[in-house]
Structures are given as structure tokens and as C-alpha cells.
Amino acid sequence: MGLLKNRETDAGPVASVATLRLPALLLATLRDGPTAAERREAALELATVPGAARDLAAALHEEVESSVREAIVTTLIVIGTREAAAGLADFINSDDPQLRNLAIEALRAIGPAAGSQVERLLTSPYPDVRIFAVNVLDAFFYRRAQDRERLHTILQHDPDVNVGLAAVEALSQVGAPEDLPALRAFAARFSEHPFVGFAVDLVCRRAAPGDKP
């Protein structure tokens, strides 16, 4: 008993043989594997099969086990293609908060490859979906000028005050003088909400410290 001594003859753990399983077998296990551990393992192994994005997303619709859901989402992020983003975007509207949050995190991690999905979500008739889309855009818009312009369009035209506030929040960390006209336009459109003026002033002061409203 006590601390076990290092045996000189010990060659360390024996490597298990990496068994490469066929994608079809992995997908069948992901769908119908009797235990969560088996389905989770299959989901993680599918990271090497970029064409599996659609099937992974389909499995996410059926899966109830949290650890398997996490694994599917990890693999979809690793695959990181437009198809993977499309599969994930469907969950932004989910009633299940775990799936919704996973989808937002994953689309943020995928980055610009998720751009066309974010664009689609931003045209949703539901303000909540548009807010989540802004939350995704927030993670990567600074890499591309067109995403900054997209935020300006939201500030200038989105009919829902909370969607605009999500855009203000996105600009709160990385706002620049070029954002000021759109921010001021948003404040003018919703001047009846005192909080809007307060939030916009704060971001404007950060974005352009010497600028007067």
C-alpha cells in the first residue's frame, strides 16, 4: 500500500490498436448503438469523415443523451464545413435550451464558414432567432468588413429593439468610429426607450472617445 513504485520493466500502457471503422458502420452505431458510450465514440470518430455532417446533424435531432450530443457537436465543429454549419443552424430555433446553446457555440467556433447560415437566420421572422444570429456573428464579424456592415444594417433597419441591442452589444468591445452613424440611427429609431440611448452612448464613447453626440 502507499505510492506504487515505478517498475523498471514497465513499458507503460499498451497502446490499443487503432481500429479504423468504416463510415457506414460508424453512422449505424451513431444512430442505433445501444449505449451512450458507443454512440459517443462513433460520433467522435466521424471527425475524419467530412461527408458525415448531414448524418451527424440528423442524429443530433434524435439523440437525448447529453454526452453524445456534446460529441456530435464537437465533431461538427471539427468538420467545420458549410454543410456542418447548415446542420447546426437548424437547432437555433430548438425548444431544447441545451441544443440551442450548443448550436450557438458551435456556429461561433466554426466562424466565417457559417456565414451564409447566419445570413439566413438574420432574416427569420422571429426576433429571438435573429438575436441568436447576432450572437453568432459577434464571434467572427471583426474578421470581415461585410459582417460589420451587416451589423450596421441591423442597427438601421431591424424592427425589433432587442435585436438592435444585441448588435450594440457586439460592438461594445470592438466598436470603431465608422460604427457611430449606425449606432446613432438606432438610438434615434428607438428614442422612446431610455436604455437604448444609454447603451448607445456608452458604446460610442468607447468607440470614439473624443466624439460628441
Added chain:
Amino acid sequence: MSKLASLRETAGNAKPVAGEPALIPISEAESQRFQDFFYRKTGIQFGPTKRYFVDRRLIERVTATGAGSLNVYLAQLRYEDPGGQELQRLINLMTVNETYFYREEYQFRCLVASILPELVAERTPGDQRPLRLWSLPCSTGEEPYSLAIQLLENWPDVDRYDVEIVASDIDTRVVARAREGLYENRSVQYLPAAVKARYFTKTSDGRWRIADDLRSSVHFGTVNLSDASDMRCHKGAFDVVFCRNLLIYFDEVSSRRAAEAIFDSLRPGGFVCLGHSESMSRISSLFTVRKFPDAIVYQRPKS
């Protein structure tokens, strides 16, 4: 106890060394391409602020291998390094290691006061398996040796159970130094004098050599957390994993994969301890948050 703990500081403080070889020009695009390559191999991202740090070490290897230019060097890494020896040398150089004994001691207190008592209380009678602890990354050995000392000093049940301490790092050089067990004053400065006297002897050049008994109680090896086949060897093997101040250097997708790999390395009900600024909840919901009096740690669900 992080193998990468001082990366940020070192990156900021790096100064040109007198007599450094003539500079090989590295363009921004080349530096970025290299960083992408390194990220794919290790999961470690440097970013633009570390450019000077990265380029300087890269030039050191380009010069040492006689490649002459970065492009030739990268081609050699890809196609002429099947055993991965040069990649390993590069990894060693890029990952800076600085740590000390009893760093973030509250987690060791949590281990002996809460985690181990809970693990042994839930064992079925007659279960003779050793308790297995993993220090990953172990850097130059301060963390796994601290674990061993803390168990011997502060866990009353240490003689009732077999305990195996495994320590791994991606960097072969630090693992060799950890095995050697020789430390500067700086590393042992936070150890109580009595502990230092019990487990170390002072060498003639003023360094501290760890006791042979302790040295032989830690099983050292090399592991890359971002390498699935490396991690597969440790599947379901551990009761507690210490993985501190490593995930902060990973981006979202590498962190998520690391979380999955740590989950796999733990037995159901096993625990993972992260650095004080790290949160598993921000990475993944695979683990249950456990709030103990001394620390917040994460647990793989029991079923």
C-alpha cells in the same frame, strides 16, 4: 502546474540574444502558415502577438537543420520527418515551461480532504485497484512530485490504498528533466522547510535533488493531448486528472476535443482539476461541477 504557463510572459519578454545567427526573413504570411501547421499538430495557437516569440524559435530550427529557408524547413517537416523527431524538437522549443512546487495548493488540499475520501468511500468492498492520478501536462515534474508529497504528508489513508501517479507532457525534454528531479531554489521556495528537509537534499551547486523514493513513485511519459491515438492508451484509466493552465492556450474546438479526451481518460465518477482561471463549464457540459470547501473541480458523471 503548466508546461505552458510562462508562454505569454516569455513571448512578451523575449530579447534578441547576442551572437544569434543571421536572421532568416519570415513574412507575415509564412509565419501564419507555420502557426496553422503547428496548431493542426498540437492544438496550440499563438496568435499575432506571439509572432516574435514564434519566429525567433522557428529561425533557430531552420538554422540548426541547415534548411536555409522556412519553406524548405516546412517541406522537410511534412515529407522528410516520418519518425517525427524534428517536429518533437520544434514542439519542445515552442512550449515554454515554468512552474513550482505546491503551485495552486488549494487544489491539493481539495484532493486529500475531499476528492480522495469520496473516491475511496464509494469503492465496493474488496476493490483492490490502485487509485490512479494523472498529471497532464507535468512539465518539469513539480506538479506530480507535489501530488506525491501532499499524499504522504496530508492524506491519513495513504497507506491503506495503492496509489499510482502518472505524469505526462508533450515535451520530451521536460519529461527528461522531471525524471532527473533536480530543482533551482525558485521551484521549491513555497515548500515548508520541514517538507523540503524530508524530501530533498541540497547539492553542492545549491540546487535541490528530490529523494529517490519519491522519484521512483512517479511514472513519467510523453503524451500529446491533441493526439487521439496517444490518448486512447489512457482510456478509462484514471481517478483524478490534473490538467492545469493548458486549456487556456487552446481555441474552442481544441478545448472541446481536449475535454472529450480527458472525459475518456477518466473512470466514471473520476475528477478533473483545472487551473484557477479555467472553467470546464465554458468548454463543455460533459462534466458535473463539484464545489468542495477548497476548490471547484469537475466530475465525470458516475453513469
